[in-house]
Amino acid sequence: MLLVPCPNCGPRNSADLRYGGESHARPDPATAAPLQWRGYLYLRDNPAGWLRETWYCRSGCRRWFTLERNTATNEFRDPPQPGDKRGAKA
Amino acid sequence: MRGIAGGMRRRPPKYSAATLAWRGLKGDYWPRVWRDTDLKRSYDAVVIGGGVHGLATAYYLARNHGMTNVAVLDKAYLGSGASGRNTAIVRANYLTPEGVAFYDRSLQLYNSMALDLNINVMFSERGHLTLAHSDAALRTMHWRAEVNKLQGVNSSVIGPDEIKEVASSLDTSDHPRYPILGALYHPPGGIVRHDAVVWGYARAADHMGVEMHQKTEVLDILCTGGDGADGKGAGGRVTGVRTNRGDISTPIVINCTAGWAGLISAMAGVRLPITTHPLQAAVTEPVKVFLPTVVVSGSLHVYISQTDRGELVFGAAVDAVATYSIRGSLEFTEELAGHVLELMPSVSRMRLLRQWSGLCDMTPDYSPVMGFTPVDGFLVDVGWGTYGFKAAPVSGEQIAEAAATGRTPELIAPFALSRFDTGELVGEKGAAAVGH
Numbered sequence: 001m002l003l004v005p006c007p008n009c010g011p012r013n014s015a016d017l018r019y020g021g022e023s024h025a026r027p028d029p030a031t032a033a034p035l036q037w038r039g040y041l042y043l044r045d046n047p048a049g050w051l052r053e054t055w056y057c058r059s060g061c062r063r064w065f066t067l068e069r070n071t072a073t074n075e076f077r078d079p080p081q082p083g084d085k086r087g088a089k090a
Numbered sequence: 091m092r093g094i095a096g097g098m099r100r101r102p103p104k105y106s107a108a109t110l111a112w113r114g115l116k117g118d119y120w121p122r123v124w125r126d127t128d129l130k131r132s133y134d135a136v137v138i139g140g141g142v143h144g145l146a147t148a149y150y151l152a153r154n155h156g157m158t159n160v161a162v163l164d165k166a167y168l169g170s171g172a173s174g175r176n177t178a179i180v181r182a183n184y185l186t187p188e189g190v191a192f193y194d195r196s197l198q199l200y201n202s203m204a205l206d207l208n209i210n211v212m213f214s215e216r217g218h219l220t221l222a223h224s225d226a227a228l229r230t231m232h233w234r235a236e237v238n239k240l241q242g243v244n245s246s247v248i249g250p251d252e253i254k255e256v257a258s259s260l261d262t263s264d265h266p267r268y269p270i271l272g273a274l275y276h277p278p279g280g281i282v283r284h285d286a287v288v289w290g291y292a293r294a295a296d297h298m299g300v301e302m303h304q305k306t307e308v309l310d311i312l313c314t315g316g317d318g319a320d321g322k323g324a325g326g327r328v329t330g331v332r333t334n335r336g337d338i339s340t341p342i343v344i345n346c347t348a349g350w351a352g353l354i355s356a357m358a359g360v361r362l363p364i365t366t367h368p369l370q371a372a373v374t375e376p377v378k379v380f381l382p383t384v385v386v387s388g389s390l391h392v393y394i395s396q397t398d399r400g401e402l403v404f405g406a407a408v409d410a411v412a413t414y415s416i417r418g419s420l421e422f423t424e425e426l427a428g429h430v431l432e433l434m435p436s437v438s439r440m441r442l443l444r445q446w447s448g449l450c451d452m453t454p455d456y457s458p459v460m461g462f463t464p465v466d467g468f469l470v471d472v473g474w475g476t477y478g479f480k481a482a483p484v485s486g487e488q489i490a491e492a493a494a495t496g497r498t499p500e501l502i503a504p505f506a507l508s509r510f511d512t513g514e515l516v517g518e519k520g521a522a523a524v525g526h
Contacts, residue, residue, distance in 0.1 A: 001419055001420065001421060002411060002419075013421075014410075014411055015421055018410075019410045019411045019412070021365065021412065022365070022412075034511075035511065038510055038511055039361070041454075041510075042363035042454055042510045043361040043362065043363055043510075044352065044361070044362070044363065044364060044365050045352070045356075045361070046352035046353075046362070046364055046365050046366055046412070047352075047353075048350075048353055048366075048414045051412075053412075071366075071412060071413045071414050071415070072413075072414045072415065073415065074413055074415050074417075
């Protein structure tokens, strides 16, 4: 079982959340070339180590947020706290 | 011995009933099946990953193209990854014409493998049932059956009564939460002993002169002329690999590392559309043989087969969270047991013997990524997700052809990395997401 530190609901079983995958900045639609969209849509770093990723707390606060997790050991680093705007997605 | 171009070193001991009896009576040891040699400084091609894909690639490089100065490198032991962790199911009943043609060729190679490699791979052609629990699933089954028939692959949709005849232990009544409405029946499907396939390819490749180097970890891929750091990346070419046992120079590097594919490709400056997810599987204690076919339920995320020893082997969908950790979870066993009992209530008293997991390199369209990359001499045979074992022979054959001739064979052209640039994805989710 993976305990995910939701910033609003505290530690939750990962089955209570939806995994959103790697978090990357979206290209600017006004200027982005097709190859940039290709990279954003499909290409992944997929590191064996620390990764910034998005989660959706679907059976709790129902908010998206980003967390840092080590994909080799599954430990979370420095999770955002409630009211902390750092991890929140607008 | 078939026409082997050059490099033929020695005849391996023939595996037959006669040699078994003779050696048993004499009481002497069997010779080592493959050599343990020193790492040379230079090879014509280096295959990274000593699983069934890497070994098949090396075997076909030697057998079909006469390239015997080849090294297969593995950071652990041969077949230590997904090759020994999969649920050993083979089939060709895919959804897209490209997929069906490709996997059908693989099934043909599996059919002749025991003779080709002189090893008993225990191919049991027992038929394959993909259950449908909803109208939508039934529609996909009809779709797959028609695509299969058009390609000459034996598949048909059957109803609950016929399912009961094929596999009587399935609950085909309307009592379950997800009643069985029909199934895609694919008689050529079956199971193969996966370890024997690994050993067979390794043994055959070894006697043609290919070197297998275990406990040899690739630390970096050496490139020149690319647009990234250290000459890596698009426009460059491969010059060698750096391992924990020293540097090797080679013009061709083939990445067959499944779950670790993204890490190896990053060493050449190539980003892949791949994320690594674990897939968990489990096996029960052995009982009398009662399940004659492979049973798959996409809706219930489970596939079941009974081994010749009598154990039930269960597999599931990949875990949702991307990770390189292969720890098992209790949720998996609970969910699995619930789903299996929904299909076969009669096995409720059986006990699980063990569970394990392996890493899957998942692509967005559930099709592999095969062939050339923007780095000259760096080929990939990756993105094998949950369907790598059944495709190993054909992948080895086709990637070997690409590496030896420098041209992409027609059969794997749809699976090129460049399909993500052009948007020509090969959507196999309907037949591969949980379909084993």
